[in-house]
Amino acid sequence: MIDRPASHLPRGGSTVGPAPGHPAVRTRILLLLVFVLLGGLALRLVYVQGIDPTGQAAAAMDQRLTHQETLPQRGSILDRDGDVLAASVRRYDIVVDQRLVKDFNEWDREARETVLVDVDSRLASLAEVLGMSEEEVREATIGSRPYAVVRRSVTPEVRDKAMALNVPGLLSEAVDRRTYPNGSVAGSIIGFMGGDGTALEGLELSQDDVMTGTPGTRTFEVGADGIRIPNAPLEEVPAVDGADLRLTVDKDAQWFAQETLGALAAEYDAEWANAVVMDVKTGDVIVMADSTTVDPADPDATEGNFRTSTVMSTPYEPGSTGKALPIAAAVDAGKVTATDGFTVPSSQDFDGQTIRDFSPHPTFDMTVAGIYARSYNTGTVQIAEKITDEQRYEYMRSFGVGQPIDLGLPQQAGSVLVPPEQWDGRQRLTTAFGQGYTQTTLHTAQMYQALANGGVLIPARLIDATVDGDAAEKRWESSAEPHRVVSEETAAQMLRMMETVVTQGTSKAAAIPGYRVGGKSSTAEAASDTGTYDGYNLGFTAVAPLDDPRFVVSVSLHRPPSKQGSRDVSVAAATIMEYMLRQADVPATGAEPDDYRVFVDDPQD
Structure with a gap:
């Protein structure tokens, strides 16, 4: 019997294809997968651009939007002449989402280009602004917690300087600190607040709803770095400040x-x-x-039965x-x-x-x-x-x-x-x-x-x-x-x-x-x-x-x-x-008494 080369086999005879590991087979499989992926992307593009463009854009926008509550100013307590007995001073807590604190890109106006900012340099500047050590600031800002307090009760000026550093994830929360400029004068009437701002006693408690006001909201876009996108739209519903209480007390x-x-x-x-x-x-x-x-500023110094x-x-x-x-x-x-x-x-x-x-x-x-x-x-x-x-x-x-x-x-x-x-x-x-x-x-x-x-x-x-914010009075x-x-x-x-x-x-x-x-x-x-x-x-x-x-x-x-x-x-x-x-400038008239006799007859003392 004579052996013939495979290429000379007669037509119509059986043939055996390339093995699965053959390069040609692998190429065909990869091409098929690419065509499937491209088809899926095309279909997704058609859906996004043609079928549901609005919904998809809204979903993307929702991911970029950040909502903040803005606190109203608590109303003051005034005496009959308008002198302040209790008032709120606006302060800010500096807080951070530690997950966002990292190096970030920032537009350099002088160089007119985007530069990479080392976040450690900004944290050092933040420490100086807040009057803290760099170690304290790093401990408060570096980590995985979504919410951490960096510094409580800073002034509006310090808050503005801190926020101007554009540290990713850094936010400020408005808080009111209650002050009582006259110390214990009328303290048992005014009452006092807890350290967390909860009304605990006196008018602070009973008239809390009147003085609290209604919170507002701020909605804005942030980038992937957690920083607000410049010139992006800002939606704001203003807070309504609480009403003042004017007392009859002098x-x-x-x-x-x-x-x-x-x-x-x-x-x-x-x-x-x-x-x-x-x-x-x-x-x-x-x-x-x-x-x-x-003293409303230090209620613990007074026995409980004298706090009212x-x-x-x-x-x-x-x-x-x-x-x-x-x-x-x-x-x-x-x-x-x-x-x-x-x-x-x-x-x-x-x-x-x-x-x-x-x-x-x-x-x-x-x-x-x-x-x-x-x-x-x-x-x-x-x-x-x-x-x-x-x-x-x-x-x-x-x-x-x-x-x-x-x-x-x-x-x-x-x-x-x-x-x-x-x-x-x-x-x-x-x-x-x-x-x-x-x-x-x-x-x-x-x-x-x-x-x-x-x-x-x-x-x-x-x-x-x-007295509300528009000076409208309600008796x-x-x-x-x-x-x-x-x-x-x-x-x-x-x-x-x-x-x-x-x-x-x-x-x-x-x-x-x-x-x-x-x-x-x-x-x-x-x-x-x-x-x-x-x-x-x-x-x-x-x-x-x-x-x-x-x-x-x-x-x-x-x-x-x-x-x-x-x-x-x-x-x-x-x-x-x-x-x-x-x-009250009531004149002393020196008028004689108009009293009665004490005894029926002559005095019997």
């Missing part, structure tokens, strides 16, 4: 009262002293002061200042007049209950005005018995006793007065002279405001108005309504009785030279948490000038070691009152 008078109360409480080693000053005509609270007041005002947080049995209510009610009901006479022993039985006066005294024949001026419990109960318990209860409620007072603070000023059907045999008597119910110093001031205002109670106000309205509590004639008699207290009664120390002053003192037993009486509360409420009443000043001294000190409480109230009269 910061100078508030400071004076706080100093006066601090000295009073320290002299008598009392738990606290507080005071309220009200404008008779408007109900404005001009002073709401405590002997111990929190005791005026709002601590009701107590008012004692003899409450005698104005049954006497005014009996006069208004036409049952007595200021000059009617009563026989007044120092101890007297009423339906099996013995009522005693503060100190033993002979039996006197006294006028209603004299009973009020000398503050006799037995005489006051006799007057209260001229009207029904229900009538007296309704008058007390009308004066605000047993009802909370809302000043726009987190806590309302509380008062407890149970209905007469719940009074026992003794409580129905003790409520006539300020025991058996509780109220705050604010309630006492509001009661006397009504009597000084011709019998019309104007609800107390602490917030005068909110803050009390939830309560002004209303008449007694007739104008009754109120006039009560003012003359108050003057008798100062001219011939228990509080001669409250006199102010050149002014007609009226008022009422109190020495009340203070109940403990268990309900037992184990201390005293001393008070004095003043009204002046009686020719045309302008101010009510109510002062309370809580739990001194003994019941001594009533005179100095009257002096403290008079001191604050004199400051208010001088500050």
Whole structure:
């Protein structure tokens, strides 16, 4: 048999193709893969350019867009004259996305070309701008964290210098730092913020929504290096700043009262002293002061129970200042007049209950005005018995006793007065002279405001108005309504009785030279948490000038070691009152008193 070369095989015979590893086969496979890839790209291009160009462009844009929230400026708290009590200072936290911190390209204006910037050189410059060491800056900026704080609370000037370095991933976040330029003045009213900007107490907390404002947004494009693309569109929704709060408080008078109360409480080693000053005509609270007041910039330095005002947080049995209510009610009901006479022993039985006066005294024949001026419990109960318990209860409620007072603070000023059907045999008597119910110093001031205002109670106000960024004002309205509590004639008699207290009664120390002053003192037993009486509360409420009443000043001294000190409480109230009269340029007329006789007949001292 003869072997033939493969090329000479006869036609039609079987042939064997190249092996898979043959170069020609590999070439065909690669060409096929290239054609498939090119076909896929072509189809994708057709889809992107022809079928969904808008959607694909939007997706690419979304990847480049960065959204930032812009913070509004927190509103300030101002006193009645517009002086700042609390304000926010805009500061910036310098933060970074560490993943983006790397060398980057930057346009060199002088060379007119793009140059590669060594990020380490910019971090060194950043350290100098921020007042940090290079090591501290590198530690804060180099790594894999998407968010890290480099420096907190820098000024706008430092922030601008830092951002001008164009470090990739470096951002600034606006933050507000709250400042209190007057220290502890009105601190228990203003309240304070936490270190993270959270409102914690006082008006800062209760009016947080009013002062916070509404955040805005900034949307812009960034390149792959994390830096904003120059001249790219910027969309911005401006933040709406919070509104300012203008109060009825006068910061100078508030400071004076706080100093006066601090000295009073320290002299008598009392738990606290507080005071309220009200404008008779408007109900404005001009002073709401405590002997111990929190500094909003350092609240931890003050005990927790003094971080809010005791005026709002601590009701107590008012004692003899409450005698104005049954006497005014009996006069208004036409049952007595200021000059009617009563026989007044120092101890007297009423339906099996013995009522005693503060100190033993002979039996006197006294006028209603004299009973009020000398503050006799037995005489006051006799007057209260001229009207029904229900009538007296309704008058007390009308004066605000047993009802909370809302000043726009987190806590309302509380008062407890149970209905007469719940009074026992003794409580129905003790409520006539300020025991058996509780109220705050604010309630006492509001009661006397009504009597000084011709019998019309104007609800107390602490917030005068909110003022927005356009200077538009919105008056803050009390939830309560002004209303008449007694007739104008009754109120006039009560003012003359108050003057008798100062001219011939228990509080001669409250006199102010050149002014007609009226008022009422109190020495009340203070109940403990268990309900037992184990201390005293001393008070004095003043009204002046009686020719045309302008101010009510109510002062309370809580739990001194003994019941001594009533005179100095009257002096403290008079001191604050004199400051208010001088500050308001109320002239001293030197008018003679228009007081009443204390005794029915000749003086019986």
